[in-house]
Amino acid sequence: MRILRPVIVICVLLTQWSCTNISNGEQASGATASVDIVKDTSKFINVILMIGDGMGLTQITAGWIAKGDALNLERCPVIGLMKTNSSDNFITDSAAGATAFATGKKTYNGAIGVDPDKAALTTILEIAEKNGIATGLVATCSITHATPASFIAHQPSRLLDEAIAADFLKTDIDVFIGGGKKFFEFRSDGENLLELLQENGYTVADGAEEIDMVKSGKLAGFIADEHPAKISDGRGDLLSFSSLKAIELLNLNDKGFFLMIEGSQIDWGGHANDSEYIVDEMLDFDNAVGKVLDFAEKDGNTLVIITADHETGGYAINAADEDGNIEGAFTTDYHTAVMVPVFAYGPGAEAFAGVYHNTAIFNKMMAAFSMKTP
Numbered sequence: 001m002r003i004l005r006p007v008i009v010i011c012v013l014l015t016q017w018s019c020t021n022i023s024n025g026e027q028a029s030g031a032t033a034s035v036d037i038v039k040d041t042s043k044f045i046n047v048i049l050m051i052g053d054g055m056g057l058t059q060i061t062a063g064w065i066a067k068g069d070a071l072n073l074e075r076c077p078v079i080g081l082m083k084t085n086s087s088d089n090f091i092t093d094s095a096a097g098a099t100a101f102a103t104g105k106k107t108y109n110g111a112i113g114v115d116p117d118k119a120a121l122t123t124i125l126e127i128a129e130k131n132g133i134a135t136g137l138v139a140t141c142s143i144t145h146a147t148p149a150s151f152i153a154h155q156p157s158r159l160l161d162e163a164i165a166a167d168f169l170k171t172d173i174d175v176f177i178g179g180g181k182k183f184f185e186f187r188s189d190g191e192n193l194l195e196l197l198q199e200n201g202y203t204v205a206d207g208a209e210e211i212d213m214v215k216s217g218k219l220a221g222f223i224a225d226e227h228p229a230k231i232s233d234g235r236g237d238l239l240s241f242s243s244l245k246a247i248e249l250l251n252l253n254d255k256g257f258f259l260m261i262e263g264s265q266i267d268w269g270g271h272a273n274d275s276e277y278i279v280d281e282m283l284d285f286d287n288a289v290g291k292v293l294d295f296a297e298k299d300g301n302t303l304v305i306i307t308a309d310h311e312t313g314g315y316a317i318n319a320a321d322e323d324g325n326i327e328g329a330f331t332t333d334y335h336t337a338v339m340v341p342v343f344a345y346g347p348g349a350e351a352f353a354g355v356y357h358n359t360a361i362f363n364k365m366m367a368a369f370s371m372k373t374p
């Protein structure tokens, strides 16, 4: 653990790392994101929750076999197992799964930040904002999609993308990067939420190059009108790039930050019963994990949690070879009830060992921040 480095060592390291790029952000567009360590890391903690949507043990195993080498998430010293059921079904969907992480409450499938009676639940992102902690969301789907939405919006159904987009305006979120621009710009109510975001002090950036030019302040970054492309259709390393850009901006806050990063499309490979799609997205997510762990390792005051909302596909590996070829099989084109692993790294990581429910992720993150439920 790196919780209590001697002060003199921290000083040396800060000098050494000041103005050093932790990542080259080898992004298709040539855009780069750097992360400078500028704050006193002895007082506040950062928490980064990384969600591989639909990432069960088999998805992780397939990634390892295809890579032919250890995955970055294997760098985490603490492992737990998580029960994923929602309030009304052993098979959760991503909305109920993310609402459990965000609020500590089980709810019905399809619910976005609301309880089984459709009443709004306070999310960890909202609690963090009230405590002066900077907040961010990054996803490789529309930012209004179920997983990111459940941290910031309160809607009875995940299908209400425009209403979810409007909920972003009701918060103080500092940085969000994902797809879904059209739900802010071309709406059935005629409102242009991009203009309202600008009035609220956000830089609205369209695409990696514009996003990369933002060096401070609040950022609404869009990487697609709806969903970003699959890796195999040329998405490049937008997930790693966006994750590092969010960290760069959030790390300017001297009271710490909360950041949720989603590898959204591992799930979609499972729905498609497509091993190649799963592996491509799994390895892309794991690359982002590596970049985030590099930051956490150098920062020394960042807790990183890597988990999934549920498994997708009932995915199994029936044969594989040393060239990384995988013969996958599936029991369903939907989610399954199997427990998923939790990986943790950094100060407070020990709390994530054991077997527990998805709601415990919220409680453990709240404890890491020393925050109490309002």
Ligand code: MG
Residues within 6 Å of the ligand: 053, 094, 145, 146, 147, 148, 262, 264, 267
């Ligand atoms: Mg998702």
Ligand code: ZN
Residues within 6 Å of the ligand: 054, 094, 267, 268, 271, 312, 335
């Ligand atoms: Zn799914």
